[in-house]
Amino acid sequence: MDCNVSLILFPSKKVCRNLGWSCPELHNPSRIVYLSFIIIRWALSAFIIFLSRKIISHDIIKHFTLNLITICILCDMFLAIRECIAVAQLYAIVFHSGQTLVMFNALTQFFADVATIQYRAMSLFVVFVMYLLFAFPFRMRQFLSGKGYKYYFISVHLLTPLACLPRFLAHVVRDLSTLTMLRQYNTVAPYAVIFTAAILLLLITLLAMIAIVRHQRVNAEAEMKRRRRNLISFLIYCIPINVMNIPVCTSAIAIWMRGILPEQMAYALSALQFSCEGELFIIEARTIIISLCTIVALAPYRKATVQLVFRKSHSKVLSIPSAVTAQRLSSKHRSTNVARRRYVFGWHTTFANLCSTTT
DSSP states (O other): OOGGGGGOOOOOOOTTTTTGGGOTTTTOHHHHHHHHHHHHHHHHHHHHHHHHHHOOOOOHHHHHHHHHHHHHHHHHHHHHHHHHHHHHTTTSOOOSSHHHHHHHHHHHHHHHHHHHHHHHHHHHHHHHHHHHHHHSHHHHHHHHHTTTHHHHHHHHHHHHHHHHHHHHHHTTOOOHHHHHHHHHHHHHHHHHHHHHHHHHHHHHHHHHHHHHHHHTTSOOOHHHHHHHHHHHHHHHHHHHHHHHHHHHHHHHHHHHHHHHOGGGHHHHHHHHHHHHHHHHHHHHHHHHHHHHHHHHHSHHHHHHHHHHHHHHHHHHHHHHHHHHHHHHHTSTHHHHHHHTOSEETTEEOOHHHHHHHHO
């Protein structure tokens, strides 16, 4: 047993076929929460992309956010379809072919695994770069100016699907020996990668916090203070990510405990069941958490949000004087004001002179 079955859809049982909207399964609190997450995820993703267009600078934070939101959108698309199909299956049979249902479950699990690994790998890389930029600014400045970090994001997009491919194949392969080997890989390898990335992210976060505390004791120049603020903002961004690593680390420890200490099987299974529920909730709420952390913690997006909000409020304040001005221009005083001007059509004249010349 592992958490592979968290996102799997089972064949329809049509438990609400004759109940309509009064079906108890339809009003399940967890189902209502996950359905509301669909709208919130899409709204926040669109808002992050809109803010990214407002940010002129093409720094590592912007590229990191856009790459992360892209893979989250692909995962959210399958999650939204999954939730809608789960509701439809309460009333009717959606997948008349069992193979189609298996393929849909495989694709949903595949993109969920890709997003799970990529957002941890990208966050680990960026917090490490921010720490090195703070500790060794002259060496890292050339790396950032050369846009070398783009190749890292590209490599993550290419290598992560290869690492998640065995779990996808486990839904398709029919050979028993190959299927057994794939299941053993899926039980150990993904959790090993995620657990390692989670531990490294926690260690680098602690190392960066120690460096920030030591930096407070010395007087530094303005550029050093700016790098310190950037590092602090990204550390705040990483706090929810470290919290989201707790369920998957618990699952990894429970799976390894089950293999090493068979006498602790009951404890491992109970811990695994609890952690799997946590993993499912994090998969559903991941885009929401990441988007809110981006808006609150990362300086470019926080400034863009503040400018957008204050610009709209400022335009609302200016709308009343503009309306009054338009009303004044359309009143009876408009012609007299124009007639009394001393400069009309480019030369010095009066309204009487204009009338005499035209007649």
